[in-house]
Amino acid sequence: MAAAVEGVIRVEEVAGRGRALVATQPLRAGEIVLRESPILVYSALPLIKPQQHQNSSYYCDYCFRTLSSASSVFSCPCCSALHFCSQRCLSVAQSSSHSPWVCQALCRLRDSLSLQPPERQVQAQFLVAAYNIALVSPAHFQILLSLQGRVFDCDAGDAQFLHSLICSVCPPTQLPGVSLELSAALLAKDKLNAFCLMEPLIQKNGQRSVRAYAIYPTASFFNHDCLPNACRFDYIDSASDANNTDMIIRMIHDVPQGREICLSYFPVNMNYSSRQKRLLEDYGFSCDCDRCKVEATWSDNEDDAGEDGEDEEVMEEDQDEEMDAEETSGAEHENGASDSDFPHAYFFLRYMCNEENCGGTLAPLPPSGSSTSNVLECNVCGNLKKDEVINQ
Numbered sequence: 221m222a223a224a225v226e227g228v229i230r231v232e233e234v235a236g237r238g239r240a241l242v243a244t245q246p247l248r249a250g251e252i253v254l255r256e257s258p259i260l261v262y263s264a265l266p267l268i269k270p271q272q273h274q275n276s277s278y279y280c281d282y283c284f285r286t287l288s289s290a291s292s293v294f295s296c297p298c299c300s301a302l303h304f305c306s307q308r309c310l311s312v313a314q315s316s317s318h319s320p321w322v323c324q325a326l327c328r329l330r331d332s333l334s335l336q337p338p339e340r341q342v343q344a345q346f347l348v349a350a351y352n353i354a355l356v357s358p359a360h361f362q363i364l365l366s367l368q369g370r371v372f373d374c375d376a377g378d379a380q381f382l383h384s385l386i387c388s389v390c391p392p393t394q395l396p397g398v399s400l401e402l403s404a405a406l407l408a409k410d411k412l413n414a415f416c417l418m419e420p421l422i423q424k425n426g427q428r429s430v431r432a433y434a435i436y437p438t439a440s441f442f443n444h445d446c447l448p449n450a451c452r453f454d455y456i457d458s459a460s461d462a463n464n465t466d467m468i469i470r471m472i473h474d475v476p477q478g479r480e481i482c483l484s485y486f487p488v489n490m491n492y493s494s495r496q497k498r499l500l501e502d503y504g505f506s507c508d509c510d511r512c513k514v515e516a517t518w519s520d521n522e523d524d525a526g527e528d529g530e531d532e533e534v535m536e537e538d539q540d541e542e543m544d545a546e547e548t549s550g551a552e553h554e555n556g557a558s559d560s561d562f563p564h565a566y567f568f569l570r571y572m573c574n575e576e577n578c579g580g581t582l583a584p585l586p587p588s589g590s591s592t593s594n595v596l597e598c599n600v601c602g603n604l605k606k607d608e609v610i611n612q
């Protein structure tokens with residue numbers, strides 16, 4: 221597991237927000253403050269693939285890179301259901317994420333879950349992956365247990381169903397300490413801390429789907445802000461990097477020492493009601509960041525309440541009720557609010573990607589020497605853009 225960038229951020233307790241990551245020194249725009257590998261990654265595809273996809277595989281079930289051609293696919297010799305991009309990925313998986321215990325458990329789950337919705341199938345995969353790390357990597361399991369998320373943070377019905385299922389498909393003697401409470405706590409930790417590794421390409425319907433979910437030990441301590449000062453990058457299909465599922469956190473702009481470093485758990489262009497609903501339902505808190513304080517006074521909040529997107533959402537991008545670039549930067553809003561009521565318009569003009577259907581956030585490339593880069597990179601579509609402000 222790659223470590224955090226030494227010393228530039230540290231975990232602190234912040235009143236009303238739990239643990240948080242705080243700058244130990246002034247941080248510069250574009251600076252990488254964290255790079256780390258996940259302790260657990262699992263597929264976002266349901267166990268039972270839709271009929272039309274049964275004979276196709278999209279990505280390696282170990283490194284999660286796209287599988288380019290059928291000729292380069294290595295299938296699990298036991299279940300034939302998981303596919304790997306190389307003999308190396310297959311071998312490593314067999315002693316870690318696709319251990320004989322996982323292989324057997326997933327085969328049995330496929331039979332038992334055929335009538336269950338895709339989300340349940342994905343949750344079952346998470347629970348198998350989580351209990352597997354208790355067997356193959358107890359230190360990582362302890363880290364998982366230390367993350368935010370208690371029994372009552374997850375749906376009791378889901379926990380009961382999935383726990384009974386796991387117990388019926390896995391020999392219990394192999395899972396010391398397994399209990400309904402533990403299964404529920406693990407599901408809660410997944411809900412509050414998992415990041416989505418998104419498909420790089422936007423689909424025809426304008427959406428991007430989730431390829432895999434991943435849990436990172438330090439990145440799990442980033443709290444949310446609707447105007448974040450840092451954002452995450454991942455390069456899942458990168459061929460050059462052995463750690464393609466690493467999470468990289470870069471500063472969007474300069475911050476002073478002692479400032480909390482926050483991410484947005486979803487695209488910054490979501491509107492106020494959708495953000496509040498999502499944060500309360502999925503993360504259990506009401507946001508009172510500077511942006512929310514301003515937008516709470518806007519009169520049109522009632523109109524968009526209740527219109528929530530359907531995507532899975534955990535610290536990820538989705539296409540919920542959006543504010544487009546014009547709305548977020550216009551001099552006059554539909555409800556009569558002007559830029560003086562919207563002091564964060566500057567953030568949207570400078571740091572929101574204006575590619576259609578993207579919704580990504582821009583951060584400068586890492587600084588070289590003492591100069592801040594004048595090139596901004598989008599964390600969703602990857603487009604590069606000249607920073608007009610720095611160029612002026």
Ligand SMILES: C[S@@+](CC[C@H](N)C(=O)[O-])C[C@H]1O[C@@H](n2cnc3c(N)ncnc32)[C@H](O)[C@@H]1O
Pocket residue numbers: 236237238239240367368412413440441442443444445502503504505506507508
């Ligand atoms: C990924 S964890 C972040 C780390 C967490 N604070 C901890 O102590 O482990 C997400 C949880 O942190 C808390 N949190 C995140 N952002 C917050 C905010 N802006 N205000 C209050 N609580 C927040 C919520 O409890 C949320 O479910």
